[in-house]
Each structure stands twice: as C-alpha cells, then as structure tokens.
Amino acid sequence: MEEEAAQTVTPFRARHDLQTGGQAIRMTGLDEDVALPDRLKTGLAELDRALGGGIVAGSATLMAGDPGIGKSTLLLQAAARLAMAGQAVAYISGEESADQVRLRAKRLGLDKAPVQLASANSVRDILTTLGQGRPPALLIVDSVQTMHSDTMEGAPGTVGQVRASAQELIRFAKASGCALMLVGHVTKDGSIAGPRVLEHMVDTVLSFEGERTHLYRVLRAIKNRFGGTDEIGVFAMEESGLSEVANPSALFLTHRDEAVAGAVVFPSLEGTRPVLVEVQALVVRLASGATPRRAVVGWDSGRLAMILAVLESRCGLSFSTCEVYLNVAGGYRLTDPAADLAVAAALVSALSERPVPVDAVIFGEVALSGEIRPVSHPAIRLKEAEKLGFTRAHVPPSVKAGKGIRLSSHARLAGLVDELLARE
Helix, strand or coil: CCCCCCCCCCHHHHHHCCCCCCCCCCCCCCCCCCCCCCEECCCCHHHHHHHCCCEECCCEEEEEECCCCCHHHHHHHHHHHHHHCCCCEEEEECCCCHHHHHHHHHHCCCCCCCCEEEECCEHHHHHHHHCCCCCCCEEEEECHHHCECCCCCCCCCCHHHHHHHHHHHHHHHHHHCCEEEEEECECCCCCECCCCHHHHHCCEEEEEECCCCCCEEEEEEEEECCCCCCCEEEEEEECCEEEECCCCHHHHCCCCCCCCCCEEEEEEEECCEEEEEEEEEEEEECCCCCCCCEEEECCCHHHHHHHHHHHHHHHCCCCCCEEEEEEEHHHCCCCCCCHHHHHHHHHHHHHHCCCCCCCEEECCEECCCCEEECCCCHHHHHHHHHHCCCCEEEECCCCCCCCCCEEEECCEHHHHHHHHCCCC
16 A cells, blocks of 8 residues: 555646536437438529528528629529518628618619618627517628627727627527528638638638629539538629529530631539530740740649640650640639540640531540549530530540440540541
C-alpha cells in the first residue's frame, strides 16, 4: 500500500475544468429513423434544381455573385411566387430603400405579390420584429454584409460583424423553422467576401455566375447539406426579369449550316445535367523567330499547355511556331476533364483546316501518355447529344454503343488524330 496525496484544486482549476458541471447530452445511433425535411417549392424550377428540390425549412442558404448579376432580382421573383402561393415571406433589404425594391417589383410585374418588405440594417430590430408574430416561411436578407449587430463593435461589413450578424440570423432560422436566404458580396477575384467561416455556417452556398454582357446566368450549388453539389440552374436575363432556360444546350451552341474548322461540340456534365457547348480553336502560323501566344477563354490555360504537349510528343503535330486561341462559346466555363478530347480535336481541326462533321460530339480525358481515359456518365452525355440531333460521337473505348448514335472509339489520341486527318 502506497499513500498518494490528493490533487490540489485551486479556484482557477475548478473554474476551467470542463469535465464536470455541464448537462449530459443525448447520444443517438445512425440507425434511427429520420423524416426527410420539408421543402418549399419556389415556383422557379431552375432554382429548385440548384437547391436539390426546393428550399428546406429551417435551413440557411447563402447566394453570392458579382454586382448587377441578378441576385436580388432572382430572390425577389422567388419571394413573390412563394407569397402568391400562400406562404408568408419577409424581404429585408439593407442596401436599398423599400421604395426602390417596390419599383423593381413593379418593373418585373410582381407588385401585387403579398411580400412583407422592410429596409433595415440592425439585426436586433429585425429579429425583434419577426419575433412578435408567427415567423415567416422564408426570410430573405439582402445582403449580410450590410447587417449590423450591436453585440460587438465594428462597422457593417467587417469580419466580426458579418460573422456575428449571420450567426444571429441562422440561430433564429434554426429555432423557428424559417428558411433563411442571405445575399453575399464577392471580392474582385470572385470569392465570397467576409470570413471564410460564413460558408461553413450556412447549409447551402449558391454561386450566381455569368457576364453582365451575356444573356445567360448560371446558378451553381457549390455546397449543399440537403442535396448534391455541382447542380446548376440556367437563367436568361430579359426585360421582365430572369427567365428559366429549360434546354441550356441550345443556348451554348452556334447555329451553323456547314462545318467550320476548329469548332467542336462537347457534351459537358454539370452535376446530373448534360449541357452541350461549342469549343472553338484558332491556330495562326507565325514567321520564324516570333514568340507564339496562347490565349484561353473559358478553360484552364495549364490544361491547354498539356494538350498541346501531348499532341506534339505523341501525335507528331507541331504548334511551336503557331499562335493558339481557344474559346468556349457563350461565355461558358468548362471544368469537366472530359473536355480534353474535344479541345484536342478542335486544335487538330484548326491546324489542318479540316472541319469536324457538324453532327459529331467528342468527349474523353487525355492522359500524358496519349491514352484516352474513360469519363463519368457517358450514357447521359450521348442521350443529350442524340436529343439535339447529333448522330455520331468520338468517345473513349469503354463507352457502349447507343441506340441512335454511331460511336467511334479511340484508345489513344493518335487514333483520333489519324481519323480527323484521314491518315492511313
């Protein structure tokens, strides 16, 4: 038997020992039955698609995009449709006066919708007002960077204020079952302004993309706790507001009667939605001694350099004395690795001035060895191409033949090059 002295407990240690003094929490198992969350249909099918089927009650959604892209217009249209369907909707604007919002609603033909409207910046005033009665089904705050919480010092838009304001609003949404939609600003490089923790606090992050000079807008889900990510909704900006584009493939394709050298149609995949886009390439031969230029719009410039290196090393084509320009039609931005083969075909077509047939689509990932690797969901891509009248496709060797489309499989990039150049 050995005697041990009892541990000395100081007031500081007793106050900072977190192993006692709290309330025991209830632990549950993964096998317990959980009901699917209720969703509100906004009446905009493209918005519901990006959200995974609608707005989840009690959820917090952050929508970010460039100034003037149409964030407020889209949310005002969604709010008006929900209100006209009998749901209680509150729209809080921190950037515009109530009269400015009414003028926009009148221009969009939504001034008769029973949306509760207010212009405020104080989070305390907003939550006090909403707590006096039954909470709305949807609360829109435009924007979170203009909100101010008096629980801490700082001007609206600072890191601390954005975090504190968003936290109070999200706490209200979770406690009351009210769906919350926050509008967020972006920085000049396209990332969401404010603390990074803001994206972790919300359930869904939507990015509203597109150029103000172009007709279309793409709503992309980059985080969704209640659905899949990388789903997109496509809208077109018109005088009467944002209209839905049910068939986005027709928006990104150039209507041409005859084949053009350097133009290739690629069936991209955004989430579960196939979108046909046109990849355009232009190759200009330079006099000896000049430094060739490489310009890319809508694709990764580093990946273009890789494809050019594979074409030179594995296929015997020379681009060292040529300027190369690559563009994705319609201002669309490609991130799908299956675009490698379409880009390679466009470059070969532009270099040789041999057009790719207008009824053909091309997709596949190109390895540094020149091998053509399989890609995800080839059947969905081929089905969309067949629906739009394409009759042939150049694909990786693992793709199975479709019903109404003729496939040309290639194990290596050199095989596609030989076919495009009609080499034996």
